[in-house]
Amino acid sequence: MSEDSLLDHALVRLDEAAAHLSIDPDVIEKLKFARETTKARLMIRMDDGSRKSFLAWRCRYDDTRGPTKGGIRFHPESTADEVETLAFWMTFKCAVMNLPYGGGKGAVQVDPRKLSKAELERLSRAYIQAFARIIGPDRDIPAPDVYTNSMIMGWMSDEYAQIVGRAEPAVITGKPIALGGSLGRGDATARGGYYLVCHLAEDLGLSKTMRVAIQGFGNAGQHIASLLAADGHKIVAVSDSEGAVYSPAGLHVDLLLDAKAKGQSVTATAGQGGHDVISSERLVGVDCDLLVPAALENMIHERNAASVKAKLVLELANGPVTPEADKILAANGTVILPDILANAGGVTVSYFEWVQNKQGYYWTVEDIHSRLRTIMEREGRAIWDVSREKGTTVRTAAYVHALSRLAEAIEAHGTQSFFTS
Ligand code: NAD
Numbered sequence: 001m002s003e004d005s006l007l008d009h010a011l012v013r014l015d016e017a018a019a020h021l022s023i024d025p026d027v028i029e030k031l032k033f034a035r036e037t038t039k040a041r042l043m044i045r046m047d048d049g050s051r052k053s054f055l056a057w058r059c060r061y062d063d064t065r066g067p068t069k070g071g072i073r074f075h076p077e078s079t080a081d082e083v084e085t086l087a088f089w090m091t092f093k094c095a096v097m098n099l100p101y102g103g104g105k106g107a108v109q110v111d112p113r114k115l116s117k118a119e120l121e122r123l124s125r126a127y128i129q130a131f132a133r134i135i136g137p138d139r140d141i142p143a144p145d146v147y148t149n150s151m152i153m154g155w156m157s158d159e160y161a162q163i164v165g166r167a168e169p170a171v172i173t174g175k176p177i178a179l180g181g182s183l184g185r186g187d188a189t190a191r192g193g194y195y196l197v198c199h200l201a202e203d204l205g206l207s208k209t210m211r212v213a214i215q216g217f218g219n220a221g222q223h224i225a226s227l228l229a230a231d232g233h234k235i236v237a238v239s240d241s242e243g244a245v246y247s248p249a250g251l252h253v254d255l256l257l258d259a260k261a262k263g264q265s266v267t268a269t270a271g272q273g274g275h276d277v278i279s280s281e282r283l284v285g286v287d288c289d290l291l292v293p294a295a296l297e298n299m300i301h302e303r304n305a306a307s308v309k310a311k312l313v314l315e316l317a318n319g320p321v322t323p324e325a326d327k328i329l330a331a332n333g334t335v336i337l338p339d340i341l342a343n344a345g346g347v348t349v350s351y352f353e354w355v356q357n358k359q360g361y362y363w364t365v366e367d368i369h370s371r372l373r374t375i376m377e378r379e380g381r382a383i384w385d386v387s388r389e390k391g392t393t394v395r396t397a398a399y400v401h402a403l404s405r406l407a408e409a410i411e412a413h414g415t416q417s418f419f420t421s
Contacts, residue, residue: 031403192343217260
C-alpha cells in the first residue's frame with residue numbers, strides 16, 4: 001500500500017463519481033472532510049485491580065441526510081484515520097439505500113480477545129460515558145462492527161439509559177432482542193448481499209451452483225456461507241485471522257460453524273470432511289466463481305489482485321479492495337458488487353430496528369426480510385442500470401447514485417447552514 005491514508009484512498013471514489021455528475025464543487029469540498037471526530041482515553045479497572053487505558057474515537061462524518069449512523073469497532077490496530085474512512089463509507093452507504101441517515105463510526109484500540117467478560121463490559125460502558133453527549137437517537141446512532149456484538153450493544157444501551165435517566169432504545173442498534181433489538185439483525189449484512197446476488201444473477205450470468213471462497217468467518221462470513229450453501233452453492237474455501245481451509249469438493253459448513261461456536265479457528269476442522277489447510281494469502285486466488293471478502297480493509301491489493309480467479313466479488317467487508325486492485329480486477333473482467341451496496345443490509349435492518357424502537361411496535365422476521373429484499377433489489381437495480389448506462393464499474397455507479405442524493409440534500413440545506421445538530 002502507498003503512503004496515502006486510508007481516507008485518501010476512499011476519496012478517490014468520490015472524485016471518480018463526481019466526474020460523472022455536474023454538481024457544485026462545494027458539495028465535494030463538504031464531503032472531503034469529517035464534520036467532527038472526538039477522541040477519548042478510556043480508563044478501566046482490570047480484574048487484577050490494575051488500571052489500563054485505551055484510545056477511543058467517535059466520528060460524525062456527515063449529517064446532511066439525517067443523524068449519523070455507524071458501528072463501533074474494537075480492534076488493536078484501529079486508528080482515527082480508519083474510523084473517519086469507515087464513517088465516510090457509512091455516509092455513502094446510507095445514501096445508497098436512501099436511509100434517512102448520515103455517516104458515523106467509532107472504535108476502541110483494543111484486542112477484546114485479551115479481556116475478560118467483566119473487563120469488556122467495563123470498557124463498553126466507559127465508551128458510552130465518554131461519548132454520551134455525542135450520540136443520541138436523533139443525533140448519532142452506533143451499532144456493532146468488527147469484534148463487537150449484540151451483548152456489547154446491550155451493555156452500551158443500558159449505560160446510556162442510566163446516564164440520561166430514561167429508556168432510550170433507539171440510541172443504539174444491533175441490541176439483543178430482549179432490549180428492543182430487531183428480529184433479522186443477526187444475519188442482515190449477509191442476507192442483503194445474498195438478495196443482491198440472487199436479484200442480479202441473470203444479469204451477471206451466474207451459475208446455479210457457484211464455487212465460493214469467503215475471506216473472514218465472523219458474523220458476515222458465517223451467514224453468507226449458510227445462505228449460499230442452503231441454495232446448493234459450494235463453499236470451497238474460508239479463512240479467519242488464524243488461517244484458511246480449502247476443499248475443491250466443498251467444505252462442510254456445519255463443521256466450520258461448530259468450530260467457531262467453540263471459539264476455535266476454521267483451521268481446527270483440518271483433516272475432517274476433506275478440509276485442507278492453505279495459507280490465508282492463497283484463499284484470494286483459489287479457483288472459484290464468487291469471492292466474498294468478509295474480513296477487513298485492503299485485503300485485496302495490487303500484489304494479490306492478479307491472482308483472483310473469481311468473476312464476481314461480493315464485498316461484505318468495508319473497503320476490502322484497494323483502488324489499485326480495483327483496476328486490475330476490472331481489467332481481468334471481474335465484476336465487484338461494492339461494499340456500500342453489498343453490505344448495506346446491516347445498516348438497513350439497523351434502520352428497521354430504530355424505526356421499531358421509535359414506534360414501540362415490533363415487526364415479524366418475515367416483514368423484516370421482505371422489506372430488506374425490496375430495498376436491496378430497488379437500489380441494486382438502480383445502480384446496475386446506472387453502471388450500464390454510463391459504462392462504469394458497479395462501484396462508480398453506486399457512488400454516483402449516492403452522491404446525487406447527497407448533493408441534493410446539501411444544496412437543499414442552503415449555503416448558510418452549518419448543520420449544528
Ligand atoms: P466479525 O468480527 O464478526 O468477523 C471478522 C472476521 O474476520 C473474523 O472471522 C476474523 O477472524 C476475520 N479476520 C480478521 N483478520 C483476518 C485476516 N487477516 N484474514 C482472514 N480473516 C480475518 O466481523 P463482521 O461483523 O463479520 O465484519 C466483517 C466485515 O464486514 C468488516 O469489514 C465490517 O466492517 C463489515 N461489515 C459488517 C457488518 C455487520 O453487520 N456485522 C455490516 C457491514 C459491514
